[in-house]
Amino acid sequence: MKNYFGIVVILVAVALVSCNKEKLETLDEISLKSLQIATIESTTENAATESHYEADYYMNAEKSLTAKFGKGNRWGWLPAMRYKFRQCPDVTIDSTETGYPKTITLNYGDGTELKNGRVLSGVIVIYISAEPETDGAYRETTYETFKVDTIAIEGTGKSTFTGDNVSTRIQQMASNLKFTFDNGLVVTREAEKTREWVEGIETDTIHSDDKIQITGFANATTSEGDEYEKTIIEPLIKLGDCKYIVQGVVEIIENGTTTSSIDYGDGECDSVATLTQNGETTEIELKGGKKERKGKK
Numbered sequence: 001m002k003n004y005f006g007i008v009v010i011l012v013a014v015a016l017v018s019c020n021k022e023k024l025e026t027l028d029e030i031s032l033k034s035l036q037i038a039t040i041e042s043t044t045e046n047a048a049t050e051s052h053y054e055a056d057y058y059m060n061a062e063k064s065l066t067a068k069f070g071k072g073n074r075w076g077w078l079p080a081m082r083y084k085f086r087q088c089p090d091v092t093i094d095s096t097e098t099g100y101p102k103t104i105t106l107n108y109g110d111g112t113e114l115k116n117g118r119v120l121s122g123v124i125v126i127y128i129s130a131e132p133e134t135d136g137a138y139r140e141t142t143y144e145t146f147k148v149d150t151i152a153i154e155g156t157g158k159s160t161f162t163g164d165n166v167s168t169r170i171q172q173m174a175s176n177l178k179f180t181f182d183n184g185l186v187v188t189r190e191a192e193k194t195r196e197w198v199e200g201i202e203t204d205t206i207h208s209d210d211k212i213q214i215t216g217f218a219n220a221t222t223s224e225g226d227e228y229e230k231t232i233i234e235p236l237i238k239l240g241d242c243k244y245i246v247q248g249v250v251e252i253i254e255n256g257t258t259t260s261s262i263d264y265g266d267g268e269c270d271s272v273a274t275l276t277q278n279g280e281t282t283e284i285e286l287k288g289g290k291k292e293r294k295g296k297k
Helices: 002-015 029-060 062-069
Strands: 090-095 102-107 119-128 138-148 151-162 170-180 186-199 211-222 227-239 247-254 257-266 272-277 280-285
Touching: 029 062, 029 102, 029 119, 029 138, 029 151, 029 170, 029 186, 029 211, 029 227, 029 247, 029 257, 029 272, 029 280, 227 257
Parallel strands: none
Antiparallel strands: 090 102, 102 119, 119 138, 138 151, 151 170, 170 186, 186 211, 211 227, 227 247, 247 257, 257 272, 272 280
């Protein structure tokens, strides 16, 4: 079992999680592979959710941005924004004479730190077809040399808006993204999701009151030759000012068989999730290092 434990230590460092040592030492080879896939998926999901939310944030605020700064100007730092003091991406807005379609380019440079501790770098380009609150309006998002912390994200996503943007704001989303970890591991991931704002609709430029519910599925392939499916069986909850997903349950399916599930918790902002395999549960962290206390952002 010492060899297995060594493999897990390397895996945990790569996937940015840590697990209970005693339970890890009891895992067989199949369970270790399932653990690897589950931890890679949880890390990938967190990075994807942060990148999607960043695009959502600017799409929903684009009217305020255009009115305040006009075409081609930068958005300066404001206390209500989601970035640390005096940190903010360069924002360029290009539009036609009639206003739409419109393109927003976000340049984070070598690193822009969020209040929740994440660091974004690189470029996001957001194409908006029509006014965001118009039923059927869509956005196309392209990630160019973009990173969430150390995870590089490439590819595109498309979100179509439904709802009235007063009582409901729902996006039907499809994406095809490639995630590259800093050790060279590559995950290619296709996903279809529904993202619904359940709180924070009325405050477009303030992130701290946002609460988003996410449902759907993803299919992924890793550069190590593994293939898996992820299905959200209880909606994931993203809070605007929290670094991690705070609630929801997903199942991981390998070769047609459910091998594990991840429970992200009860809605508290922390770094802890619970992995279940073969009826056994292990508490994992969605980052390296010591556990964060409940409620710490």
